[in-house]
Amino acid sequence: MERGVLKYLKPLLALLLLLCLVRMPYGFYELVRFASMTGFSVIAYRYYKEMKEELAITFAALALLFQPFIKIALGRTMWNVVDIAVAILLIILWTKDNRHKNS
Template sequence: MPYGFYQFVRFTAMVGFCYLGYSAKEKNRKNEMFIYFALAILFQPFIKIALGRTIWNIVDFVVGISLLVSTRTSKIK
């Protein structure tokens, strides 16, 4: 995939995590707010955070699974 695609994905992830962080702040969930804003900083496209391909793959996998689990558990509450 072209590099611009990854930049777009990172920008979209940053915006999404900022939204989730703001929503968590409104619900007074400080732990979730911190996690989402930290992920927004990690995925932001402006200053590259070099973790290496293997670590980024692990981070992407863990974040993806965590988001799936959080969507499933948030519907129950």
Template structure:
């Protein structure tokens, strides 16, 4: 899962550059798929909060109904989500022993 997150971070940060429109569509498809997978994995582990966050991100990035936020706001979203993913790679939640 860490590799998927790192790849997605790179794709999101590349969105800050002036790329062809097809690239942004590609990132939306990949983001939708990865966030959907991460939501499923979090749900399987019983982490409802994390599952909800990933599900919300999957819906935000979904490629079927375009959410028009404007380039500046999308860039901000890409950076915040990218930083959040990087932090989630390095600071995984501590597992509680039951």
């Protein structure tokens, strides 16, 4: 049972990732890295608790990719591709979760 902010964590993270496509101050990207690492860790844990191992591993890997401590230099273009792909994944999973709960 998701409550409060956790219910909207996936679309919120998707929005933050899509905002990275626009030129923003460097601090914004750092904030997104921290928020993504934290959010993906929470999502990975929730999928682990639901015994959805593949999704748990996927989001744990995303948490490691986005972590801000040891930065992975992919270049702006590759990060944009990653941001878009992850945002799409988040929206698909959020939509699927909501549709499943409402039926």
